[in-house]
Amino acid sequence: MKEHKCHLSSHQGYRAKKIAENLAKGSEMDQYNKLSQYINEIERSNPGSIVIMKLVDNYCDAVTGQGKFQRLYMCFAWVKQGFLAAYRLVFGVDGTILKGSAGGVLLTAIGVDANNGMYPIAYAATKGETKDSWIWFLTLLKEDLKIGRDYEWTIMSDKQKGICEVVFSNATHRFCVKHMHSNMSSAGFKGAAIRKALWKAAKATTPIQFRRRMEAIAELDTEAAKWLDDKDPAEWSRSHFSTYPKCDMLLNNICESFNNKILDAREE
Template identity: 35%
Template structure:
């Protein structure tokens, strides 16, 4: 059981009037853990004080106990706790706080804002790690009251027996579920820890030389983890008792257990092929065809520009897909170095004939 106690009261429905006071806690798997119940006349301070005194005797809770109480601010419960357990922490049920706010602020946006503020771990400045729980609602008592609804319309003795038999059946069912568990942790704790392990792979931890680490994530969030104190600035490790993703990211490879496998894993054999190794990947037929189509389109665009814009602007274009013109014979499809002099001979012969004709 955790050091978190939920208090609540429910009225009797039959001809016997009164209130059923219940105390419920949480187990290690976040399931309800009923502790005590009683039927009183009404929810007065004296009734709650008597009920809490009996509870303190059973749980050996002294004057300086550090338990954490949560309720929906029932009548008389706060003064009774302040008188009997002055060092205890107290939380209000968030759902009942919102119900009181709806009387003045009825818009849906106010509900979203209050839940965002309450679920932010850094906003829980007055929450300590005593209870090892980040519970914000008193649903554990509401769940128990829902199971006891059929017995609330019966006489007092019959109602008490109905509650006792239900709790006896519940304990047997919990024991059966415990025998099915595998591993040192409960199913809920195992699920939360695996989720944090998956998210920790995206974080980078830097050691500061002592017991602290600076952990940075992909969402520009940065936290400080203290391994010695088992705390993190996100406060999830301190509130829930389960290492957060920032704390898991600080676990180095030196802490990993060594494998007892007798075989040694070696890389597969590799046969070196002759020639220089290729660095570019092989293109598929579709990629080659698309590349040829693009080159033909570019050539057509260059040809159209050469007709309209003139030769000067064409020379300024890229020569990647253009035709080469020889500087000697002024013929295309070859350059000055590979020129065989055919065009030069034709031009010189033509010039000699013209000179002979003039003579």
């Protein structure tokens, strides 16, 4: 600005940057018009992949004659086959915000491989994180993985238990203990002692050990113990976990790690 004797506000700089990005990459909105071509190319180059796009019902643009994007589900064939070949009967679900100009939310299902590593299974881009969009995503996922005996499966989530139960009615639902502690703090039960006692109860490996550690929480705060009594221990303590998935994870870190890995892409 000193060299050219001009003033540039941050808003002007932002708009200039967007113009340059659109010239270099194309408008983000224009990319939605190419989704049909993109889907056809995926189905051609990755046979067996499932890509489903849903448009807004009863909407047609007066100029282009095209529908309006609502949701997109995607599961690549070899990713799915790899998961089904050597998988644990557990996956986490989470939603993360897409920060581009079009906005929206990315719903993800992340599995756990034989080495307890992160294994992305499927994802869906939606206009918003609603009950309807979650049910749509989970229904397609269940059909895609051909899950018949859902009682064998465990689903890890932060707050989607009620929604998961609609589709996976017989599955075991597990809560992230970190998020449960945040909810506990919001309810007024704070402090390092309560936090440590909660984690000890979560890490208990037998019902007797769990009961003793719950008694220790009651000695610290009887109301905190009552708050936890409303939570099924099968959802947050190893002492009551189902043995089907052969996985004792207490955190939804697989989804959090995936969201961090795609941070740059979410900014686009």
